[in-house]
Each structure stands twice: as C-alpha cells, then as structure tokens.
Amino acid sequence: MECKKSIWANYRVKCIGDVNDVPRPCKLGASVMVKIVDYCSQCNGTINLSHAAFSSIANLKAASTACGEQGTATYYERPYVPSACFGNQDYGDLVAGASDKIWNARKACGTSYSVKCIGGVNNVPHPCLDGTSLTVKIVDYCSNCNGTINLSDAAFSKIALLRAGKIEVEFDRV
Structure with a gap:
C-alpha cells in the first residue's frame, strides 16, 4: 500500500546542513511544525518557510537559501x-x-x-x-x-x- 500525504498537510522541518558559506547554520536539535498554505512557483528550494519558522531552526544569516x-x-x-x-x-x-x-x-x-x-x-x-x-x-x-x-x-x-x-x-x- 502506497502512503500518500497531501501537500497541504503539516510537516516537521529540521535544518540538517548548509548549502551556502554560513558556518553552523542549524540550531542544534531544533525542529518546527509547519503547515503548507501556499504554492511558491519561483522558489528554488523544496519548501519556503516563514521568517519565524526559519529563524526557529536556523541562523538567519543563512536565510538567503530561503525564498520569499x-x-x-x-x-x-x-x-x-x-x-x-x-x-x-x-x-x-x-x-x-x-x-x-x-x-x-x-x-x-x-x-x-x-x-x-x-x-x-x-x-x-x-x-x-x-x-x-x-x-x-x-x-x-x-x-x-x-x-x-x-x-x-x-x-x-x-x-x-x-x-x-x-x-x-x-x-x-x-
């Protein structure tokens, strides 16, 4: 049986590493529960977090990896x-x-x-x-x-x- 999760669901998100030159971008052990509420066609990433969600799991200096x-x-x-x-x-x-x-x-x-x-x-x-x-x-x-x-x-x-x-x-x- 294939498990299908609706894209408009809640997700637990955790920072696992860097994609740019910001040293130690992740907040150790931090995760955040987010709900998908919109589609971001111009985003380069898989998920576009709000400022508040991103800052709860990662250093804001790494935010250039995110796309608003x-x-x-x-x-x-x-x-x-x-x-x-x-x-x-x-x-x-x-x-x-x-x-x-x-x-x-x-x-x-x-x-x-x-x-x-x-x-x-x-x-x-x-x-x-x-x-x-x-x-x-x-x-x-x-x-x-x-x-x-x-x-x-x-x-x-x-x-x-x-x-x-x-x-x-x-x-x-x-």
Whole structure:
C-alpha cells in the first residue's frame, strides 16, 4: 500500500546542513511544525518557510537559501493616518500599505510582513543596508504606489537608502 500525504498537510522541518558559506547554520536539535498554505512557483528550494519558522531552526544569516516572494517597495511619508484599515488609529512607524498583490479585499489589514531589500531598481548604487530585514504591519491600501508594498519612510530607511526611492524586496507574511 502506497502512503500518500497531501501537500497541504503539516510537516516537521529540521535544518540538517548548509548549502551556502554560513558556518553552523542549524540550531542544534531544533525542529518546527509547519503547515503548507501556499504554492511558491519561483522558489528554488523544496519548501519556503516563514521568517519565524526559519529563524526557529536556523541562523538567519543563512536565510538567503530561503525564498520569499519578491517584488518592489516604495515609501511614503507621515502622516501615516488616516489609513484604509484602521482610520485614525496610529500603529507606529513600522507600517506599510499593500498593493493589489497583497491587499486581498482588505484581508491584509493587520497582517505583518518581514521585508528585506535585495537590490536596486533605480540608478542608486548599493541601496540596501547590510542585508537587514524588518517586520511591518499592513495598515493601508496603495492602489497606485508603483510597487508591491509601500513602506513608511521610517521602515524603508531601516533597510535601504531613502534616495533610492524604489527597491527590490523579498517579503514573507509572518
């Protein structure tokens, strides 16, 4: 009898070794239970873990082996309120507006995304800051922001030079 497990099931995932030059990428003995919730056609790996799942089993410096969704980010300046999701309620500086790709008929409101700059779009050399990533909360809708995600200027400046204006990003819902 052949055992068939649905792809949309729960899986226990454990880091077993490196595929790049990051020394000791795995957290000793750590594993995480994950549920497959989406298909990632552009991923180079077998499974695409969320930021939280990956960081629970491996050193985040090895995260370049993982693949999030890719798109572009722009930024907007204060005031960050009112917003399409929460009106005049202020959620701080690390917020973003969602394009149609993320918006999903307001279902994106309140969700959080890990965002990392992976390259430039304009002619600004080396726009990314040290490969850092940050987590933002979706508080607004941006139908015409000319990017996948419209970061607050405070968030954008933590991962890239503001003068870049628009950057390539990797992003994952967390």
